[in-house]
Amino acid sequence: MQKGALKDKVAIITGGATGIGKAMALEFARLGADIVIASRNVKNLESAAIEIAEFNKKVIYVQTDVRNPDDVENMVSKAVSKFGKLDILVNNAAGNFRVPSLEMSVNAWNSVVNIVLNGTWYxxxxxxxxxxxxxxxxxxxxxxxxxxxxxxxxTAHSTAAKAGVLALTKTLAVEWARYGIRVNYISPGPIEGTGAAVKLWPTPEVKETVLNRIPLGRMGTVQEVANLASYLVSDYADYISGANFILDGGGHLNKR
Structure with a gap:
């Protein structure tokens, strides 16, 4: 995507201070978008905002817990108060950790579902x-x-919540199309430089097992997710809605 592709757009990215979220915020800013990043960790937000400002000084951060509808309303209100409108929302905030399903507590289930599914809805x-x-x-x-x-x-909690988000994506794409609102979904496979990589593939042995299942023989990068995301939120993708884009090096096709 060339510089200026997102000029005059205002974008909120939840979970925008680290990993994939920060990569998307940086790329959107490079393309000209005004940026609002949101997460719970203020220090991460402050650091990310400084990096983003190198591409576009029109960036703010809002401490936000997406599980809290009042926080979410404040996030949108702050974005509109600063920039006058809202054009793009990326629901990237997530939570995940490994736990056998028979040992999963109610709190463990709710902690992830509330972020991933409820937070996306709010x-x-x-x-x-x-x-x-x-x-x-x-x-x-x-x-x-x-x-x-x-x-x-x-990861029964995370998988179920993200499956719910996929169903929500398709439903809202149809329901909100008459307002000109497009809703899409990216399904990344294993991506380097993310919290999920640390938690889900913590040892070289586990990582090697994962890599052996990917036909392209490597993990993806946060920049590759950001590149796809930039296209999907741009006017170039104006006829795309309700779609699930798989970015995993062919891994989902490999039955080995």
Whole structure:
């Protein structure tokens, strides 16, 4: 994508201070978008905002817990107060950790489902209401996982929540199309430089097992996710909605 492809767009990225979220924020800023990053960790937000400002000084951060609808409303309100509108929402905030399903506590289940599924809903509805008030088009992008295609033992909470987000993506794409709001989903496979990589593939042996299942023979990068995301939220993708884009080097096709 060339510089200026997202000029005059205002984008909120949840979980935007680290990993894939920060990579998307940096790329959107490089392409000209005004940026709002949100997460719970203020120190991470401050650091990320400094990096993003090197591409576009129109960046703010809002400490936000997406599990809290009041926090979400504040996030959208701050974005509109600063930049006057909202064009793009990326639901990237997530939580995940391995735990056998028979040992999973209610708190463990709820902690992930509340972030991934409920948080995505709260943010999507708040953003869509603002887009409708503006009487302008909008793009919502949800970041999920290839686990929704195959399941993943040890992450029942996250896999179920992200599968719910995929179903929500398809439903809202149809329901909100009349307002010019597009809703899409990216299913990344194993991606280097993320919290998930540390938690789900913690040892060289586990990582090697994962790599052996990927036909392209490597993990993806956060920049590759950001590149795809940039296209999907841009006007170049104006006829794409309700779609799930798989970014995993062909791993979901390999039955070995």
């Amino acid at each position: 943010c999507s509805q708040a953003a869509a209401k603002q887009m409708v008030r503006q009487n302008s088009k909008g793009a919502i992008l949800n970041i999920g996982s290839t686990h929704v295609l195959s399941g993943n033992p040890g």
